[in-house]
Amino acid sequence: MIRKIxxxxxxxxxVAGFMVWVLISSLMPFIKEDINIPADKLALVTAVPVILGSxxxxxxxxxxxxxxxxxxxxxxxxxxxxxxxxxxIADSITDLLIGGLFLGLGGxxxxxxVTSLPKYYPKERHGFVNGIYGAxxxxxxxxAFAAPVVATKFGWSLTVQIYLVLLGIFIAVNFFxxxxxxxKVQTPLLEQIKGVYKNEKxxxxxxxxxxxxxxxxxxxxxxxxxxxxxxxLDKVDAGLRTAGFIVLATAMRPIGGWLADRFHSLxxxxxxxxxxxxxxxxxxxxPSITWxxxxxxxxxxxxxxxxxxxxxxxxxxxxxQAGIVNGIVSAMGGLGGFFPPLILTLLFNIxxxxxxxxxxxxxxxxxxxxxxxxxxxxxxxxxxxxxxxHTIEGILVTDKSGKIISVNPAFTEITGYKExxxxxxxxxxxxxxxxxxxxxQDLWTSIxxxxxxxxxxxxxxxxxxxxxxxxxxxxxxxxxxxVVQYAGMFSDIxxxxxxxxx
Numbered sequence: 146m147i148r149k150i151x152x153x154x155x156x157x158x159x160v161a162g163f164m165v166w167v168l169i170s171s172l173m174p175f176i177k178e179d180i181n182i183p184a185d186k187l188a189l190v191t192a193v194p195v196i197l198g199s200x201x202x203x204x205x206x207x208x209x210x211x212x213x214x215x216x217x218x219x220x221x222x223x224x225x226x227x228x229x230x231x232x233x234i235a236d237s238i239t240d241l242l243i244g245g246l247f248l249g250l251g252g253x254x255x256x257x258x259v260t261s262l263p264k265y266y267p268k269e270r271h272g273f274v275n276g277i278y279g280a281x282x283x284x285x286x287x288x289a290f291a292a293p294v295v296a297t298k299f300g301w302s303l304t305v306q307i308y309l310v311l312l313g314i315f316i317a318v319n320f321f322x323x324x325x326x327x328x329k330v331q332t333p334l335l336e337q338i339k340g341v342y343k344n345e346k347x348x349x350x351x352x353x354x355x356x357x358x359x360x361x362x363x364x365x366x367x368x369x370x371x372x373x374x375x376x377x378l379d380k381v382d383a384g385l386r387t388a389g390f391i392v393l394a395t396a397m398r399p400i401g402g403w404l405a406d407r408f409h410s411l412x413x414x415x416x417x418x419x420x421x422x423x424x425x426x427x428x429x430x431x432p433s434i435t436w437x438x439x440x441x442x443x444x445x446x447x448x449x450x451x452x453x454x455x456x457x458x459x460x461x462x463x464x465x466q467a468g469i470v471n472g473i474v475s476a477m478g479g480l481g482g483f484f485p486p487l488i489l490t491l492l493f494n495i496x497x498x499x500x501x502x503x504x505x506x507x508x509x510x511x512x513x514x515x516x517x518x519x520x521x522x523x524x525x526x527x528x529x530x531x532x533x534x535h536t537i538e539g540i541l542v543t544d545k546s547g548k549i550i551s552v553n554p555a556f557t558e559i560t561g562y563k564e565x566x567x568x569x570x571x572x573x574x575x576x577x578x579x580x581x582x583x584x585x586q587d588l589w590t591s592i593x594x595x596x597x598x599x600x601x602x603x604x605x606x607x608x609x610x611x612x613x614x615x616x617x618x619x620x621x622x623x624x625x626x627x628v629v630q631y632a633g634m635f636s637d638i639x640x641x642x643x644x645x646x647x
Contacts, residue, residue, distance in 0.1 A: 147324050151214070151265055152277060154322055155258040158218050159281025161315045164288045165225055165308055166194055166251035168232065169241060170366035171292040171387075174373050174380040175301040182238050188490035190238065191366045192483050193245040198252025199479025206256035206472025210330035214261035215323025221254050222316045226309060233305035252362075252479055255281075256472045263460055264328050269406060272457030276402020279395075279452055285365050286391030293369075293384040341470055346462045349516060350455055350470075351477035353414065356421065356513055357451035359481015360444055360506070361394050366482065367489065368441070376434050390441055394449040401453025410454050410461075411521040417451040418514035420444075425507035429500045452478075542621075543631045547571050550630075559637050561607030572633070577611045579603040588618070592631075596620050601638070612639045 169176070170191040176182070182190060209217050228247035235241050258278045263271050296304045341347050368390060372383035404413055424443035427436060455474065463470040489502040533540055539556035543549050549567045557563055560575060567574065580602060591598040597619045604614050614635040621630040 147322065147326075148265055150322060151324055152262060152274060154318070155214060155218070155262060156278050156281045158222075158315060158319065159255060159258055159278060160284035160287070161311055162221070162225075162251040162254040163282055163284030164251070164311065165229060165284075166198055166248060167285045167288050167365055168229070168248065168292065168305055168308065169194060169245050171288045171369060171384065172296055172301045172304065173370050174383070175293070175296045176235075176241070179301070180236060180238060180241065182241075185490065185494060186238060187370060188367070188487050190241050190245060191370070192487055193242055194248040194252065195362060195366070195479055195483035197246055197249030199249070199476045199483065201250060201253035202256040202476040202479060203469070203472035205253050206260045206475065207469050209257040209260040213324065213327035213329060214257050215319055215325060215327065217257050218254060218319045218323065219316055221250055221257075222312045222319070225250050225312055229305060229308050229312065233302050233309075255279075255479075256475045259456055259459075259471045259475065261327060268460060271460050272402035272405035272410075272453065273399060274402070275456040276399035276405075276453035279398040279402070279456065282361065282391065282395040282398065282452075286388040286395060289365065289369065289384050289391060290388035293381050297381065338469060341463060341473075344462075346458075346520075347470060347473060349520060350458060350462070351474050352516070353418075353451065353513055354455050354474050354478035355481035356506075356509060357417065357448045357455065358475070358478030359483075359485065360421075361391075361448045361452065362479065362482025363485035364390055364441065364444065367485070376437075386438070390445045393442055394445040394452075397446055397449025398453040401450035402457055403453075404450065405454045405457035409521075410458050411517055411524065413454045414451060414517045415514060415521070417447045417454070418510045418517060420447040421510035422507050422514060425503050425510060429503035429507065431498055431500055538634045538636050541567070541572065541633050543572065543633075545628050545630060547631070559606075559612075559635070560604075566607075575604045577603040577605040579611070592618060592620055596622075604635075612637050614638065 173187065173191055177187070205217055205221070225248070228244045228250075232241065232244035232248065235244060258281070259275050262274050262278055266274050292301075292304055295307070365387065368387040369380075369383050372378045372386060373380055378386070401413070420443055424440045424447070427440040427443075430436075432440065456471070459470055459474060485502070485506070488505075492502045533553045536553065537555055539559045540551075540553040541549055541556055542551040548569055549572060550569075552562075552564050552567060562574075588598045588600075597617060599617045600615075602614050602616050603611055605611050615638045616633060616635040618631060618633045620628045621632055623629050
């Protein structure tokens with residue numbers, strides 16, 4: 146029973162953590178009425194919670210494997226009690242910066258669930274499961290919508306203190322219903338880092354999540370104050386629109402995971418970054434509220450799908466180091482939410498508009514689209530390479546002049562020749578001398594006429610032993626129909642001939 150409730154329990158934990166994480170940004174229109182915050186410091190105050198919310202994801206992902214999700218969630222919520230109370234009695238920008246920094250722990254708990262939950266499900270469901278868990282992003286929407294409404298009636302300070310009760314409830318719930326018997330992984334942290342930091346896929350996935358989740362966080366903390374200041378919307382109206390952005394992005398996250406379980410994840414990411422590129426261009430044109438809403442919702446749609454897809458790819462590429470990789474990738478996503486509001490504010494102060502910032506997002510999304518296309522075709526090449534390397538048939542490839550340019554391990558196993566010994570040489574070094582000149586003339590005539598030749602042929606190993614091959618030679622042509630290479634695939638059938646003779 147305890148194992149079955151871990152998905153809903155940990156998803157609700159994430160909801161609670163994210164509700165706390167965005168307290169300052171959601172209440173900023175109210176807070177700045179009581180605390181003097183210079184315009185150029187607003188973005189910093191709202192972005193500060195993202196710092197620890199990003200960096201702590203790495204150790205939390207690791208320790209979730211070491212001690213289990215139950216312990217990490219309980220400790221995290223206990224520690225959050227202190228900054229939440231501190232913020233509720235804040236009376237200066239310094240108090241907000243200090244409290245906001247430690248408030249980031251609410252966002253850091255994300256890496257706990259994505260590390261823990263895949264242990265309970267087969268890998269064919271990891272995309273959907275992590276997508277459901279990631280829907281805990283809804284916590285930001287709840288705070289963005291509810292906190293301004295409550296603050297209108299009771300004030301922002303009391304509103305913040307209500308979250309102390311929320312944290313107390315979740316401490317108790319995890320104590321009684323968290324899984325005490327979760328499978329633990331005891332691989333040392335440095336060993337896990339050494340096993341992944343040189344892998345290019347780790348940094349590519351980090352970049353992609355930097356954009357998808359980073360933009361989700363950035364828009365969440367940037368929209369409430371921006372909509373009030375730029376479009377002169379009512380504070381509650383701005384909160385509702387921000388909540389709409391969050392709800393759409395959150396709803397699309399499990400759908401993105403579900404799609405990734407059924408379709409090629411990289412093709413889905415091509416769609417994601419294509420939409421990003423176009424949407425960011427629309428936002429860079431400083432449109433009306435209608436077009437601005439369209440651009441934001443398009444980004445919410447693609448961000449949600451992208452977030453779900455990326456955490457399908459993590460356990461696919463990193464089965465043994467999922468904890469540390471989840472931490473690194475999710476940390477980069479959090480940092481992706483820290484910098485954009487600061488950059489947008491800086492650019493606005495310099496240029497008087499946000500166009501350059503949104504255009505930069507468009508260019509980064511376009512670069513990511515190109516990288517995803519590269520990963521897709523590289524993956525196809527890796528599969529082809531693995532097939533060649535692991536097939537039991539010997540394979541050699543020559544250029545059109547007949548010089549060997551590549552062989553596989555089975556070639557060495559059958560012939561005794563290493564790749565460096567035959568590269569640049571003609572395949573006639575394998576001749577046994579048993580075939581006549583006419584045999585080879587017929588062989589090449591067949592290749593020129595049909596594009597291939599297939600049959601038995603006697604060849605010679607490196608040690609001089611003669612053996613019978615079953616050989617297929619194919620001409621490889623380009624789009625213009627010109628031969629560019631020849632590929633030979635063969636197997637040793639000497640033993641079959643001996644058995645047949647007996």
